[in-house]
Amino acid sequence: MLNVFDVFKIILGIIISIFIIFVVMRFVGSYMEIGESGRQVSLMVNFKKTVENVYTTGISTDFELKESEILGYRPPMIETEVTFIDTSPTPVLLLPGKKLTVSRVDYDIGWWKFYMIEALPESKIIFVPLNANGDTWSLVGNITKAMPSTENTETKIRFGVGCNGTEFRFGWEAYRFVEKILPMIISGQMEFRACEDLAYFRKNGYTLVTISEKDEDVEFLVKPSEGGVGHVYIKNGDEYQAYVYKNGMDIVSLLLGGQFFYDYTNDKFLRELDVAASITSKEYNLLLNDPEINRRCGNQMNEFVALLGSIRETAAKLRSSDDENTALEFTGYMRDSAVKFREIESMGCA
Amino acid sequence: MMEYVLLSFFVLLIIVVVTFFLTGWQISSSRSERRSVEYAKAEFILRTFANSPYINKNTYKEGSMLEDSKLTSITCEELQTLYGTGWYAEVEALDFKETCTYENYPFCGNWSYCKEEGDAMTFDIPVNIYRKMNGEVDAGFLRVGLYLKENG
Numbered sequence: 001m002l003n004v005f006d007v008f009k010i011i012l013g014i015i016i017s018i019f020i021i022f023v024v025m026r027f028v029g030s031y032m033e034i035g036e037s038g039r040q041v042s043l044m045v046n047f048k049k050t051v052e053n054v055y056t057t058g059i060s061t062d063f064e065l066k067e068s069e070i071l072g073y074r075p076p077m078i079e080t081e082v083t084f085i086d087t088s089p090t091p092v093l094l095l096p097g098k099k100l101t102v103s104r105v106d107y108d109i110g111w112w113k114f115y116m117i118e119a120l121p122e123s124k125i126i127f128v129p130l131n132a133n134g135d136t137w138s139l140v141g142n143i144t145k146a147m148p149s150t151e152n153t154e155t156k157i158r159f160g161v162g163c164n165g166t167e168f169r170f171g172w173e174a175y176r177f178v179e180k181i182l183p184m185i186i187s188g189q190m191e192f193r194a195c196e197d198l199a200y201f202r203k204n205g206y207t208l209v210t211i212s213e214k215d216e217d218v219e220f221l222v223k224p225s226e227g228g229v230g231h232v233y234i235k236n237g238d239e240y241q242a243y244v245y246k247n248g249m250d251i252v253s254l255l256l257g258g259q260f261f262y263d264y265t266n267d268k269f270l271r272e273l274d275v276a277a278s279i280t281s282k283e284y285n286l287l288l289n290d291p292e293i294n295r296r297c298g299n300q301m302n303e304f305v306a307l308l309g310s311i312r313e314t315a316a317k318l319r320s321s322d323d324e325n326t327a328l329e330f331t332g333y334m335r336d337s338a339v340k341f342r343e344i345e346s347m348g349c350a
Numbered sequence: 351m352m353e354y355v356l357l358s359f360f361v362l363l364i365i366v367v368v369t370f371f372l373t374g375w376q377i378s379s380s381r382s383e384r385r386s387v388e389y390a391k392a393e394f395i396l397r398t399f400a401n402s403p404y405i406n407k408n409t410y411k412e413g414s415m416l417e418d419s420k421l422t423s424i425t426c427e428e429l430q431t432l433y434g435t436g437w438y439a440e441v442e443a444l445d446f447k448e449t450c451t452y453e454n455y456p457f458c459g460n461w462s463y464c465k466e467e468g469d470a471m472t473f474d475i476p477v478n479i480y481r482k483m484n485g486e487v488d489a490g491f492l493r494v495g496l497y498l499k500e501n502g
Contacts, residue, residue, distance in 0.1 A: 056397040113403040282423035
């Protein structure tokens with residue numbers, strides 16, 4: 001028969017056991033949570049390291065994630081459940097996915113190179129050039145060059161061209177598409193029409209990029225004007241949002257991430273360009289102190305420095321407004337500076 | 351009764367000791383993680399510098415061929431616009447030790463950017479320095495340091 005003291009010991013034992021179990025469970029729970037958070041943080045740190053390696057070496061690679069680990073990317077911040085990772089100072093365009101190809105694309109103008117990292121899941125891009133002419137095909141080439149060439153990665157970005165009713169040609173990676181396929185299509189003088197059965201393309205993960213000089217009722221329309229400048233129209237419900245583009249990178253930014261990516265890319269591009277133009281101007285002024293260089297290339301170098309000044313002025317205007325005329329003026333100066341640089345280079349002064 | 355109290359006390363003591371041990375272990379792994387992040391950042395700055403198109407010779411694609419005219423023209427503020435703050439960099443040619451300015455260029459061989467007082471994690475690598483005026487290549491080294499925010 002249990003006495004009162006035995007009952008007291010049993011009750012005390014139960015209370016202490018429950019307390020101990022509760023403390024241990026709470027601690028194990030928090031510890032597992034910390035472990036999971038730590039795992040996610042190290043995964044993101046590894047991702048950042050991978051991005052930086054690709055940025056400095058230019059060698060593309062694959063990176064595997066679970067889709068749920070990245071909640072979103074608002075440049076330059078990657079958002080996960082437990083933390084934010086800042087990708088600065090490396091310019092990165094990231095689309096979440098399980099397996100990503102991480103590649104460096106560049107904008108090379110001779111006297112300056114702008115590097116950008118694109119971390120993208122498998123993608124299928126189809127260009128739909130309507131009433132295509134030489135400028136249209138050159139624009140298709142520029143857009144493709146602003147996307148990763150994935151020959152050396154398992155995750156592929158493939159390109160194609162269409163449509164002819166529901167038919168289209170598809171399946172090439174960027175380098176092959178630009179170097180081999182586009183010249184064949186251009187020489188074949190093929191003509192294309194707007195794609196039909198859009199549900200098929202949507203269901204199979206194709207992204208259509210329509211290029212036309214006229215207004216078209218499509219989701220993503222590139223409308224070239226002149227001098228490498230034009231507008232991109234993105235359908236949003238019944239309305240279209242219009243953006244001025246001045247190079248392939250602007251179009252790709254809009255295609256991948258809309259206005260956020262566009263604003264981010266432009267800010268990075270124009271900021272780095274301003275620094276590059278400032279450094280190059282100072283460098284050329286320094287070199288002009290040398291009588292021999294001044295005698296041989298003085299005129300050309302002074303003209304080049306003046307162009308760099310104009311580029312900085314128009315770039316500053318573009319940072320506050322994306323006016324088409326300013327963009328046109330800007331691309332003109334950029335083209336002239338590339339030509340002048342090649343001239344100085346050929347004279348042995350660059 | 352006393353033995354139950356003692357038993358409970360020891361069990362609780364073990365729980366507290368294990369808790370402290372695991373928390374301490376977690377803190378030390380966080381510290382080592384932070385140290386490895388700082389290490390990676392310093393390494394990134396070094397590699398970025400060595401390959402940067404802003405200071406490398408235009409036509410030389412492999413990197414680590416720094417051009418003396420670019421090195422003389424670039425400033426700390428411009429580099430900070432590109433690569434952020436919290437680091438310093440130095441380039442030194444082996445045969446010229448004088449700090450480069452507009453006035454003594456090209457007869458100089460030392461460039462220093464954003465250097466200030468403070469503890470830093472430092473890396474050195476050998477680099478080539480292209481002498482623009484005579485087309486010769488000098489040997490030198492690039493040193494990059496990342497300022498540590500706090501010791502620990």
